[in-house]
Amino acid sequence: MVEEVRLKVAEAKQRDAGRGKVRIDDDMMKTLGITAGDAIEITGKRKTAAVAWPAYDEDKGRDVIRADGLVRKNAGVGIGEYVTVRKADVKEAQGVVLAPVDMRLNVDTDFINLVKKRLLETPLVNGDSVFVVILGSAIPFIVESTEPQGVVRITGATNLKVLSQPGPSPEEKTKRLEEKRLVRFAWLKEMEKRCASDYTRFRVPELVEDEKEEPVLDEAKKKARDTNGPVKVFVDFWERRGKIGSFDWASVQPDGAVEYVYDETVGARLSDEEVTTILSRLEKQLEAIAEKLKTKKKRSFLRLP
Numbered sequence: 001m002v003e004e005v006r007l008k009v010a011e012a013k014q015r016d017a018g019r020g021k022v023r024i025d026d027d028m029m030k031t032l033g034i035t036a037g038d039a040i041e042i043t044g045k046r047k048t049a050a051v052a053w054p055a056y057d058e059d060k061g062r063d064v065i066r067a068d069g070l071v072r073k074n075a076g077v078g079i080g081e082y083v084t085v086r087k088a089d090v091k092e093a094q095g096v097v098l099a100p101v102d103m104r105l106n107v108d109t110d111f112i113n114l115v116k117k118r119l120l121e122t123p124l125v126n127g128d129s130v131f132v133v134i135l136g137s138a139i140p141f142i143v144e145s146t147e148p149q150g151v152v153r154i155t156g157a158t159n160l161k162v163l164s165q166p167g168p169s170p171e172e173k174t175k176r177l178e179e180k181r182l183v184r185f186a187w188l189k190e191m192e193k194r195c196a197s198d199y200t201r202f203r204v205p206e207l208v209e210d211e212k213e214e215p216v217l218d219e220a221k222k223k224a225r226d227t228n229g230p231v232k233v234f235v236d237f238w239e240r241r242g243k244i245g246s247f248d249w250a251s252v253q254p255d256g257a258v259e260y261v262y263d264e265t266v267g268a269r270l271s272d273e274e275v276t277t278i279l280s281r282l283e284k285q286l287e288a289i290a291e292k293l294k295t296k297k298k299r300s301f302l303r304l305p
Helices: 026-032 069-075 109-119 170-194 215-227 272-302
Strands: 004-011 021-024 039-043 047-054 064-067 082-087 095-100 129-134 137-147 159-162 199-203 231-234 243-248 257-260
Touching (some): 004 026, 026 047, 026 082, 047 069, 064 069, 069 129, 109 159
Parallel strands (some): 095 159
Antiparallel strands (some): 004 082, 039 047, 095 137, 199 243, 231 257
16 A cells, blocks of 8 residues: 555546546555545645545556546646545544635525535535535535645534635735735844844734633643753744744744744743833832931931930
8 A cells, every 4th residue: 555646637527527526446546545435635736635436447557537627626737637646634624614606695504504415525625616506506616714724524513604705816815825924024023123132922912812822832832841942833923812922033934933942931021111110110119218228327417426
């Protein structure tokens, strides 16, 4: 058994079109350790998933995969091109968001339940196009997001959300992500300029609600403490709320990846307002001490012979 194989894409037979299935040779299925009906991961220019079924007799020994237009589109390949195929690690979808393509819909609970019923056990990947047949019409949807990431399947427990209008195009999404990344990085670099030390405990501006650590940081802190070394973690600095930890600013990458170093001695960086308050208190305390010293000197002077 091997982890993956490389197959040439061929056009699906009419009987398989629109059913989310692909055909591959029995020997290839055995090589991958899968049987008919298992989900496979298909990687071309992008990654998608489909259900594997045995090849037709004419295709045995040809190292081809028969896929319909929708599967080819989701994989970003055409007929005659090659894809990498492996057994899919399918997770149960906790949440899935679908958006219609080029149309507006009246979405209610009954409609969502019908869409979910049509897609039960279907393997999906974020960004896939899917068709859902309702009242004899095939309605195209885009998988806007999945929780968790990777190959998922919709179950009865999946929280399915169907948008009533199309979402942003892939190009618009890419542009927004790039803009968001640049804004996040610019903020990080600005924070770096303000920091007086190599390590600082920082907060997302105007989004602090409590003193709870982020779960991702808790896990990184434990690993760093156990291994006594830096741990690389990813934190979305721009969106996550609350305290998110102590980081070496020199290790912050543009994508938000950082090496977390656990150090119990690292304290919180004081805000300008907190510094002003502390200095004010110290000034008052010094004034009080000075006043006491003046009074003591006067009393000592009065006791002189």
